Amino acid sequence: MRNLKGKTAIITGSGRKGGIGEAIAKMLAKRGCNVVITDIGKATGKNFGKSHIGSTSEMQSIVRAIKKDKGNAIAVPCDVRKSKDVQALVKKAVKKFGKLDIIVNNAGVGYIMEPFEEFKEASWDAVLDVNLKGAFLCSQAAAQQMIKQGKGGNIVNIASQAAKSGFPFAAAYTASKHGMVGLTRSNAIELGEHKIRVNAVCPNHITTGLGHWQNKFFSDKLGLEYDDYLQGIKDRNPLKRTGMVEDIAKAVCFLVSDEASYITGEAMNVSGGEEYH
Template structure:
C-alpha cells in the first residue's frame, strides 16, 4: 500500500484534547513520518450542554503543539454528520493530495448511570458518536481509498467495554460493541481492496476524562462507597502490570497496525490492557 514517493496521510478524529488518546496517536503517526490531519468537534456539543467538548481553541492548541513533530493540519468535524465527515476527507485530500489512514478515535463518556435511570438522549448520543460516527468516517475514508486504488488502513479505538458489559456503561458498551461488529464486517468487504480494518481495545487509560465531574472515578467510587483515591487503587489491583495504560500505550498499538509490519492483520480487536480483568 504505497502512496508513491510521498508520505502517507492519516486522519485522526477526536484528537484535540490535551492528554488524550487522540492527540497521542497523532503524535505517534507524525513521528513515524506520516502527514496528519487532526479533527475534533470544534465547538460545544449541542445535544448535551453539560459535556465539556473540545472547542476550536483546543483544536488550534493541538495543531500548534503537534506542529513541532511534523506536517499537521486541523479541521473541525462532528462525526455524527455525514456532511462534516465528507468535508474532513475532502479537506485532507485537498491539503495533502491523498488519504491513506483513518483512526476513528472520537468518543465521549455520558450517561454513566443505571439503565433504569438512563436518559434516552444520552443513549442516542453514545450510539451517534461511537457507532454511527465510526460508520460515517469509515465509509467516506473507504470510498476515497478505493478510488485511489493502492490500499489503506482503518483503525477504530474501541474498548474493553466492547467485549465485556459493565455496570453504569450500558450505552457506552452498546456503542463500542457495535463498532467491533462493524470492524469485522468491513474487514471482509475491504480486504479485496488491500484495505485493512482493525480495532484497538484499551483497558483503563489514565486521561483527564477519568477524573471529571460525573466521570468514572466519581460514579464508581460512589457506587462502591469508597473515596476516588481508594477506587483508583482498587483498579490498579486488577492490572497485572501494575499501572494504568497511558495514551502513548494506545498510540503504540495504532502505530503498529498502520505500519508495514501489520499488513496481514485485519478484522482484529487487539487488547491493550496490561492484562486487566474487567468486571
C-alpha cells in the first residue's frame, strides 16, 4: 500500500476521540496520506449534543497527535448536512495539500432510536440528513474535484451491518445505511469512467463513543447488565470478539490502495463473519 504516499484524504466525522474516523485518519496518515480531520465541531440543537459529537478542540488534539507521529494533518470544521460547508471543506483541503484523492464518508448519527410507531419526523430527518444526505453532498463535492483533476480517486462510505440487516428502534439508521449502499453502487457505475472507485465498508458492533451508547440503550431495553449484553455480542460472533476501530481502518486503507484497483461498487462486511450477505 505504498501508493498512498502523498495522497490527500478527507475523513468526515473524524474529530471524536476513540471513533472509527479517528482510527482511519491516523492509519491513512501513517501510510503517507495528508489527512483532513473534519467534524461538526460544536453542539447544535437537541439531536447534536456535546456528548455525541467531535468538538473543535478534539479535532485539534487529533491533528497534534498525527503530527507528533510525523504525519501531515489539518482540522477543518464542517457540518456535512450543509453544502456550503462541504464545498468549503474540499476547497480548504485542495488549498492546503494541492489536490484531493480520497474521501471517507464516516460522519454518522446512530443514537437516535425510537419505536417505529412513535418515530418522530424530526428524528428521521436528523438521521437521514447526516448519514445519507451528508454522504451525498460530500461524495458529489469530492467527485467534482477529482473529475477536474483527471486522475481518478476513491470514495469510501462507512455504512454498517445495518446496511444489510434490520435492527429494532433503528428504522431511520437502518434505512440511511441501506441507502448508503445504494449510493455507493450508483456512484460506482457513474464515476467509473473517471477512474473514481466507490466502495462501502459495513462494520458490526464496535465500542466507540457511539457503540457504548448503543450498548447501554439495548442492554436497558433487554433488562440485561451492560457487560452481559456485550458478552452476548461476542459469543454470537464467529471470531468471538467485537470489532476494533483498527479493523475498519485497515479495510479502508486496502480499498483506497492500488491493491484494490479492480474493486468498486462493493459493500464489504468487516464483521468477524457475523454478517455475510
